[in-house]
Amino acid sequence: MRTGPFSNADVIHRLNAYFVPVYAVNEDYRKGGAAPEAEQAEYQRIYREALEKKFSAGTVHVYVLNPKGDVIGTRHVADAAKTKELIAFLDEMVVELGSNPAPRPPVVKPKAQSVAPKHEKGSLVLHLAARGLGGGGSWDGTGENWIVYTPDEATALLPANAEVGTTWDLDAKLAARLLVNVYPVTENNDPKKNEIREQSLKGKVISVKDGIALARLDGRLVMRHDFYHKPDGNIVETGLIGYVEFGPRTRTIGSLRLVTDGATYGGGKFGVAVRSE
Amino acid sequence: MSRHFLPALAAAFLLAPGLRAAPVADDRVRVTVDESVKGWWLKPEEKRFDEIGWAADIRTARKLAAEDDRLVFLFTMDGRVNTGRC
Numbered sequence: 001m002r003t004g005p006f007s008n009a010d011v012i013h014r015l016n017a018y019f020v021p022v023y024a025v026n027e028d029y030r031k032g033g034a035a036p037e038a039e040q041a042e043y044q045r046i047y048r049e050a051l052e053k054k055f056s057a058g059t060v061h062v063y064v065l066n067p068k069g070d071v072i073g074t075r076h077v078a079d080a081a082k083t084k085e086l087i088a089f090l091d092e093m094v095v096e097l098g099s100n101p102a103p104r105p106p107v108v109k110p111k112a113q114s115v116a117p118k119h120e121k122g123s124l125v126l127h128l129a130a131r132g133l134g135g136g137g138s139w140d141g142t143g144e145n146w147i148v149y150t151p152d153e154a155t156a157l158l159p160a161n162a163e164v165g166t167t168w169d170l171d172a173k174l175a176a177r178l179l180v181n182v183y184p185v186t187e188n189n190d191p192k193k194n195e196i197r198e199q200s201l202k203g204k205v206i207s208v209k210d211g212i213a214l215a216r217l218d219g220r221l222v223m224r225h226d227f228y229h230k231p232d233g234n235i236v237e238t239g240l241i242g243y244v245e246f247g248p249r250t251r252t253i254g255s256l257r258l259v260t261d262g263a264t265y266g267g268g269k270f271g272v273a274v275r276s277e
Numbered sequence: 278m279s280r281h282f283l284p285a286l287a288a289a290f291l292l293a294p295g296l297r298a299a300p301v302a303d304d305r306v307r308v309t310v311d312e313s314v315k316g317w318w319l320k321p322e323e324k325r326f327d328e329i330g331w332a333a334d335i336r337t338a339r340k341l342a343a344e345d346d347r348l349v350f351l352f353t354m355d356g357r358v359n360t361g362r363c
Contacts, residue, residue: 001352002361007325015329019350022331022338026355035334042335046351058353065349067342077354093348106330107341113327113359129318142319144360187355189362206303216306243306259313271317 003141005083014090016110017103019064026059050074062086064093072096116146116277124154124253128181130272137227137234137266138184145181147274149174155251159203162213162248166205170217175201182260183225183236184270193229198222201240208248217242217258227266238263242274326359 005011015021028035029043046065050057055074057063062075073093080086094101116125128145132138149157157175159168179199180191201219208214219240226232242258258274301309332338335351342349356363 001354001363002326002358003323006329006358007322009325012325012328015350019348020332020338020342020345021329021350021352022333022335023352023354023358024335025357026353029353039334039336042339043353046335060354061352063349063351063353065339065342065351067346067348069339069343069349072348080352090350096348097346104345107345107347108330108332110328110330112324113331114361131317141361142323143362144319145362185361189356204303206306214307216301216303218300241301241306242310257310257314259310259317271313273314273317275314275318 001077001081004081005086008083008087010087011083011090013103014087014094016106018090018094018097018101020107046071062089064089066096114144114146117148119148120150122151122154122252124149124151124157124256125277126178126256126274127277128178128272128274130182130184130270132184133263133269133271135268137264137268138270139186141185143185143189147178147181149177151252154253157244158246158251158253159205159215162205162208162215162246164205164208166215168203170201170203170219172199172201175199175219178258178274179221179223182221182223182238182240182263182272184263184265184268184272186225186227188226188229190229193226195224196221197224197235203244211247211249212254213246213248215244215246217244225265234266236263236265238272 024043027033029040046063047057049071050063053071056076057074060077062080063071064073066072075089119125126147130143153174156171159166176196180194199221201217203215203217205213205215221238221240223236225234225236227234239261240258241261244253245255246253256276260272263270332341338349354363
């Protein structure tokens with residue numbers, strides 16, 4: 001949806017001009033989830049009202065409420081994901097506001113929706129982007145993750161000394177926290193379900209100049225990752241290459257980048273890029 | 278091992294996923310990595326989702342809709358649509 005209808009200018013215009021758009025992550029709205037109880041109750045009210053009114057309803061769905069909060073229309077995601085159908089549905093709903101209502105600026109100022117989680121100063125914040133590169137095995141579009149290492153954890157990723165030629169193995173547990181996110185755009189996005197079967201990430205200092213050390217990173221990952229939330233035998237297999245710039249004296253990381261090298265999954269190819277922010 | 282198998286084994290090794298025919302030289306690592314990052318990073322047209330004025334949560338959306346005489350558009354999903362991991 002993100003790079004489909006929600007990236008379409010006509011959809012964006014309609015949502016901003018006539019609606020207050022909001023998305024709800026089911027994981028947050030389940031019992032024990034991050035959303036407050038009152039939020040969860042409102043989600044359930046909308047769901048139940050849709051059912052009572054004989055509208056379609058489900059966990060992956062579009063619901064439209066009038067200004068009073070009454071459910072006045074719904075669409076299954078399979079229909080909403082088709083841009084033309086979504087536009088037609090939005091236009092049908094807008095009639096509820098009167099004939100030919102004037103478009104207005106968005107009531108909420110648009111802003112970046114994928115942002116780093118809160119972190120302490122000096123943390124290493126890594127931003128990951130994943131995309132399919134052909135051959136299948138991936139949904140269209142792109143996926144993102146944010147991985148944060150505390151200042152102490154970031155230091156622990158570095159070698160004990162920074163002489164040119166020094167080699168070291170990056171802490172496996174810390175590296176795994178990043179590597180479990182190395183997979184293409186799939187339905188299953190629970191990294192806890194991924195099973196790393198082979199992992200290596202080694203560093204080698206290749207230069208020290210003006211007080212900044214540059215080390216190359218080389219590695220490999222083999223990981224079971226199910227496309228849906230049930231075992232399917234699909235495996236991520238890839239080489240890894242990257243670099244890290246750090247201060248040998250301060251033992252702080254200035255920049256880190258890592259990319260997949262020949263990544264395959266489900267019969268297709270994909271690419272993952274990681275950069276420090 | 279038969280000599281006939283050696284070329285096939287070598288070819289298989291070179292073609293295995295994640296393995297280059299030759300490792301990237303030290304002085305080419307940065308440019309090689311940066312090229313992939315640039316090529317695979319999200320393009321502006323893939324971030325248009327951010328051009329939508331999303332409310333923080335359902336109750337906020339309802340409150341704003343009531344105040345401004347608008348409709349609420351609620352999208353529920355597994356995973357996180359804001360990161361494309363859904």
